[in-house]
Amino acid sequence: MLVFIKSAIRFATIFLFGSTGETITEKSGHLNLGTPGIMCLGALGGCIGASLYMESLGINAEIINQTEQVAAAAANINGFAAILLCILFAMIFAGAGGLIYGFLTITLRCNQNVTGLAITTFGAGITNFFINYVDRSGFNYLAAKFTAPISGSDDWFSTIFLSHGALVYTAIVLALVVAFVFKKTRVGLNLTAIGENPATADAAGINVTGYKYTSCVLGGAIAGLGGLFYIMDYLYGSWEYAMEDLGWLAVALVIFSVWKPNWGILGSILFGAFYIMPSYVDVSFAAKELIKMVPYVATILILIFTSILNRRESQPPAALGLSYFREER
């Protein structure tokens, strides 16, 4: 049971990064359906960053078979620097994805749904294609730095709260910070105003375009960390094509958490729990597929309830999905 909770929290991190980023973007009135693709780009970026770091230590595909030499070089890995470099690269790549989306939807005022879907196709394609060209030798050593726990002891408290890698805590702190910014600061209020009614916000002297760009790029960059976590922590440096589907779940989580990243923490753990539950319970293979359906159905139910209750706090931003052109009546 403890292991189950631990794995659920770990898996949740992918969703949490994705949904925190997507929430920032959606708050500005931009429904970025490119998030799955952008998360893929984050994974690619992190992978390239990691590869460059390993190369600087002299670990590459040519020497990977000389085990002792590699192990000696791997002992020099500076966990903090390596993780920071990977984060930087992941954010640059994913941020670039967000920037393309932002340029198309903010400046060129293209249809958001269509642009987002195109970004998803493009980002996932680029990642799945080029990630095979990245030299991923020795990544298992690097992944060990990502997954290194705060405390290795196995009492229940340490297992649940202290046994995770650095990115898990980053995700939670980030979600709390973003929630605080939304709720308590002027910046958050301005952003909300833009998402609700950009024309009014513009009239009030808020720099609408600036805010929108910042939220698209920053949202993309944060979502990209989900991809980085997926490849470096969850998969220990290997790669699977499932990133796109996880990205859609992150989009679902935004709704599930009714645009509040602090609720997203709990929501993501719940999603993570349902996603990994099939490997922990002893039911038929068919029933396992039904368990995996739960997060989606739950999101639908939340969507329905919030729309029926029609409470003002739990609605999507009113201008979500609409482009803003100042000179339009």
Place this chain on the structure above:
Amino acid sequence: MVAEKKKEKERLFHLVKRNDIEPWKKWIIRIASVIIAALLAGGIFAVVAKDSAAFGGFFKEMWKGSFGTQRLAYVFTSDWAILMCISLAVTPAFKMRFWNIGAEGQTLAGALGAAIILYYLGGKIVEPVVILFMFAAALFMGMLWAVIPAIFKAIWGTNETLFTLMMNYVAIQLTNFFVNLWTRGTQTTMGNLGNGTIHGILGIPYIQNAVIVAIVTIIIFIYLRYFKHGYELEVVGESQNTAKYIGINVKKVIIRTMLLSGVICGLAGFLLVGGSPTPTINAELVAGRGFTAILVSWLSKFGPLAMIFVTAFVVFLQTGAKQGSNTYHIGASSAYSDIIVGLFFLIIIASEFFLNYRIKFRKKEGK
């Protein structure tokens, strides 16, 4: 505040929305964007293949991949038919500005409906009856997947984009459920489900899907242009208040239009199962076409006739890019075709800007 105003004045240019544009300008912009995208795609290909000759070779391979042999041409035709069918399905809803991004799930639900009938009834009763049941089940399932979000949208205003997106995954998991049930968890895809397929028409194999979809194209074209329904959904899309004012029942129109969308998606699902020589079902059967169809429909400006060519172009890109990457051995071919299709879409979407807005440069001497 004052400083900000000054900055506004110094801007070099500003944008003006344009309502009409000469057709020839439109086409120049569009063709230019396709050419730019093609050059970029070829360039990326040459860089990845580390061979400058690959730049030209890429286009040759693309042609070969789509029409090189008779068999490939057949495959091309049936791929075209499925994508076209789904694009047609999403069109009425989009004209109504109902952002249905659940075509993937609606199609898969339809395919699943057909597969369920085929699994339990195939071989037990005569084939034409099986096909008839499959047809009915597919249409019903597709309709169900579309109508549920539509009802909630119509009555409570539930966000349809997110709802339909989630319905996709419900359909995928339901498909996985049945596949696991039937194979006892040993496989992720069903083997050949056997009889219960339509083979060719008039002795030409693989053509049935294209023929059926061609008929649907004509029907949708007429429905949108000459029927009152088609006009009503357009009014609802333009302005719900106007629609209410002239006495259109908006809720009814939303549900009715999504019903139509769902039925056509269900038909696409039926064709995926029943129109294939080796009918099968798995969660990847629709293979992202539900999302591609949205882009196709939007790029065709929701016109069924333009859609014929846009669909053909997209399928050409997909199959061609796959062929190219296989010939030059540059790895994951389906990922490469995603890159190419994504690139074309992004550039063409961006070019729309120049159709809708005009950049006005400020004259130097003020007014």
